[in-house]
Each structure stands twice: as C-alpha cells, then as structure tokens.
Amino acid sequence: xxxxxxxSILLILGILTNAQCAYKNQLETKNGVNVYYKVVHExxxxxxxxxxxxxxxxxxxxxxxxxxxxxxxxxxxxxxxTSEGIEVCIPKKSVKAGKLHGLVFELKTNDIExxxxxxxxxxxxxxxxxxxxxxxxxxx
Numbered sequence: 472x473x474x475x476x477x478x479s480i481l482l483i484l485g486i487l488t489n490a491q492c493a494y495k496n497q498l499e500t501k502n503g504v505n506v507y508y509k510v511v512h513e514x515x516x517x518x519x520x521x522x523x524x525x526x527x528x529x530x531x532x533x534x535x536x537x538x539x540x541x542x543x544x545x546x547x548x549x550x551x552x553t554s555e556g557i558e559v560c561i562p563k564k565s566v567k568a569g570k571l572h573g574l575v576f577e578l579k580t581n582d583i584e585x586x587x588x589x590x591x592x593x594x595x596x597x598x599x600x601x602x603x604x605x606x607x608x609x610x611x
C-alpha cells in the first residue's frame with residue numbers, strides 16, 4: 472500500500488514537472504532575459520478547456536531584474552485582445568514560469584494551435600527589463 476501511494480505521488484509530480492518544463496518555443500533574449508512560451512489547455516486532460524498562453528522568463532544576469540510587460544494577441548486580422556500591465560521580479564540566475572508565478576493568459580478559444588494560423592499572432596506590446604537591488608516578496 473505504501474509503495475503504491477509513493478509511486479502515485481511520484482507519477483503525479485513527474486507529470487506536473489513535465490508540464491512546467493515543456494516550453495519549446497523561444498523568443499529573442501531581451502536584456503539578459505530569455506523568453507519562452509507555450510500554448511496549452513488550461514486542464515491538461517480536458518481538450519475542450521480554454522487555451523492558455525504560458526510564459527517562462529529566465530534571468531541570465533548577475534543581478535535581479537524587474538520585468539514589466541503587456542501581451543497583445545489578435546485573431547481574424549481584426550480582433551485584438553490586450554492584457555493588463557504585469558510586473559514580475561526575478562532574482563539573478565533564476566526562472567519564473569507558468570501558473571505558479573501568474574504568467575498565464577487565457578485565450579478566447581480552446582484551440583491550442585491558434586498561433587500556427589495565418590490570421591492569429593501574439594506579441595509583447597510593452598516589455599521593459601530593469602535592474603534592481605533585490606526582489607521583495609510582494610513583487611512575486
């Protein structure tokens with residue numbers, strides 16, 4: 472019984488870890504911050520759940536940074552959606568990614584292939600990286 476429980480816990484942790492690590496798409500590095508993204512369903516095993524754009528930021532600098540950004544995406548050439556301004560602090564040589572750090576943006580579709588179509592795209596409408604002394608707990 473204990474072995475089955477331990478195996479189940481390890482399996483669940485493996486699935487969750489893999490889901491956080493599978494950021495296959497990389498954008499251009501900006502001021503020492505590598506930017507990765509993926510588009511996935513909100514609920515991994517529920518294919519009709521909403522699609523989400525999840526981001527991963529890797530700070531390669533020798534100092535902490537504050538990143539301020541907005542996301543904008545469009546579909547059908549005319550429909551545009553814009554996020555609120557987001558701020559996240561990343562310690563030196565660290566990574567912040569996905570749901571755990573609030574780097575998730577729900578899309579108005581359940582199609583995770585949305586950005587492979589000609590009439591849909593996303594971009595940062597604002598992306599600023601600022602050096603800081605340290606990351607306070609209230610800055611994420």
